[in-house]
Amino acid sequence: MNWRFENTGTNSGVFNMEYDLALARALVIGVGDPTIRVYAWQPFAISLGWNQSMDEVDLAKTSASGIDVVRRPTGGRAILHSEELTYSVVMRVKGKNIFTVYDDISQALVTGLQGLGALVAIEKSQPHFPSLYRTTSAAACFSSTGRYEIKYHGEKLVGSAQRRYIADDGEEVVLQHGSILLGPDHKRIVEFLNLPSEGERDALRRELNEKTIELSTVLNRVITFEEVAEAILQGFQKAWSITPEVVNMVDEELKVNI
Numbered sequence: 241m242n243w244r245f246e247n248t249g250t251n252s253g254v255f256n257m258e259y260d261l262a263l264a265r266a267l268v269i270g271v272g273d274p275t276i277r278v279y280a281w282q283p284f285a286i287s288l289g290w291n292q293s294m295d296e297v298d299l300a301k302t303s304a305s306g307i308d309v310v311r312r313p314t315g316g317r318a319i320l321h322s323e324e325l326t327y328s329v330v331m332r333v334k335g336k337n338i339f340t341v342y343d344d345i346s347q348a349l350v351t352g353l354q355g356l357g358a359l360v361a362i363e364k365s366q367p368h369f370p371s372l373y374r375t376t377s378a379a380a381c382f383s384s385t386g387r388y389e390i391k392y393h394g395e396k397l398v399g400s401a402q403r404r405y406i407a408d409d410g411e412e413v414v415l416q417h418g419s420i421l422l423g424p425d426h427k428r429i430v431e432f433l434n435l436p437s438e439g440e441r442d443a444l445r446r447e448l449n450e451k452t453i454e455l456s457t458v459l460n461r462v463i464t465f466e467e468v469a470e471a472i473l474q475g476f477q478k479a480w481s482i483t484p485e486v487v488n489m490v491d492e493e494l495k496v497n498i
Contacts, residue, residue: 243484245473246277253285253310256326261313263330264415268407274331276476276484278469281321283308284425286432289316289401301432314401314417318433323423323454325468333414338402341414342388344480349390349398349420352475356467358458360397363389389418395453397421420472421454422463 248259256279266272285308286297294309296318302309307320329345336344346362353360364387390398400418407413419426427448435441455463476482 242273243476243482244273244275245476245484245486246275246489247469247487248277248279248489250280250282252283253281253287253308253321256281257287257310257312260328260330260415260417263328264313264403264405264413267330267332267413268405270408272330275329276472277328277330278465278472279326279328280324280465281308281326284320284322285310286318286320286429287312288318290314290403292318296434298432298434305432307432312401312417313415314403316399316401318429319399319419320426320429320432321419322425322428323421323456324426325420325422325465325472326417327420327472328415328417330413330415332407333404333412335412338404339388341416342400342402345400345416346388346390346398348476348479349472350475351479352468352471352473353390353397353420353455355474356455356459356463356471358392358397358455360390360392360458363387363391392453392458396451397453397455397458420468421452422465422468423454423456426452426454 251259260277263272263275263277267274283306286302288294288297288309288311290312297309299309327349333341343362350360350362389396389400398418398420400416402414402416405413405415427445430441430445430448433444435444455468473484473486476484
């Protein structure tokens with residue numbers, strides 16, 4: 241396979257989600273390449289899982305704060321994308337099940353993050369999400385950790401979600417994307433969720449403080465998007481024994497591709 245590694249830099253939430261979809265659709269019709277992409281968000285945005293209701297977000301508050309709201313093509317719960325690097329992987333999976341793909345991608349991410357000095361690990365247990373999603377705190381993605389997501393000393397560092405498509409030849413195409421926390425600003429999502437009471441807002445804030453961590457804290461220094469982008473590239477190269485074509489996209493190229 242002719243892998244590509246694309247750094248598309250900083251774009252809007254709508255652009256970022258449409259671009260991931262465009263990569264997946266290209267593989268579905270047999271004209272694209274398997275692609276690893278890294279990107280960021282400007283303006284900052286809250287993304288909702290495919291099945292989440294917009295009613296879970298206070299749209300007046302997000303608008304007043306200059307924060308976009310966008311729906312992901314994947315599942316999962318709400319994320320505030322600000323101080324982070326977002327990755328996506330789009331590929332054909334040749335019969336691999338959802339957990340095998342999660343594990344494969346997490347192994348590559350872990351290899352890259354460990355190269356930065358972050359002694360991260362992969363979560364092996366799986367919560368009962370139907371029960372979890374009935375709780376108030378479940379509105380926020382980083383309040384819980386699924387199997388094969390990435391933690392540091394028990395605290396969640398990377399949250400991911402996946403969707404599958406059927407290609408024209410019958411093979412499955414996977415789109416998986418996720419957030420690698422660089423700083424603590426993701427916790428501000430509590431301010432923008434419609435929660436039943438201030439007590440539950442405080443409880444969710446405590447959960448995020450206790451259950452999540454960011455690379456700047458793990459490494460005890462400021463960490464940049466470009467540092468992490470290079471580490472993720474190296475992680476996939478080592479873990480998957482691939483040599484992707486590396487493309488740093490410019491605005492003109494991005495407009496053509498979507």
